[in-house]
Amino acid sequence: MTHRTTPPPRICPDCDGFASVAVTLGGRDGRGHxxxxxxxxAACDGTGLVRASRVREGARA
Numbered sequence: 874m875t876h877r878t879t880p881p882p883r884i885c886p887d888c889d890g891f892a893s894v895a896v897t898l899g900g901r902d903g904r905g906h907x908x909x910x911x912x913x914x915a916a917c918d919g920t921g922l923v924r925a926s927r928v929r930e931g932a933r934a
Contacts, residue, residue, distance in 0.1 A: 882922045888914035892921035 898908040913919035
């Protein structure tokens with residue numbers, strides 16, 4: 874009996890797997906820290922992966 878393997882995770886095509894980045898806004902505060910914001914990919918909600926769509930067997934166009 875063969876074992877079912879899980880399919881490999883699919884990388885998000887919009888962000889290529891780099892779902893969250895820190896963007897510097899320029900300038901520093903009084904302590905010398907950079908002002909940064911975190912930007913997330915809207916397509917994968919910051920995970921870097923997309924869900925695999927199920928394919929129905931026998932259902933063809």
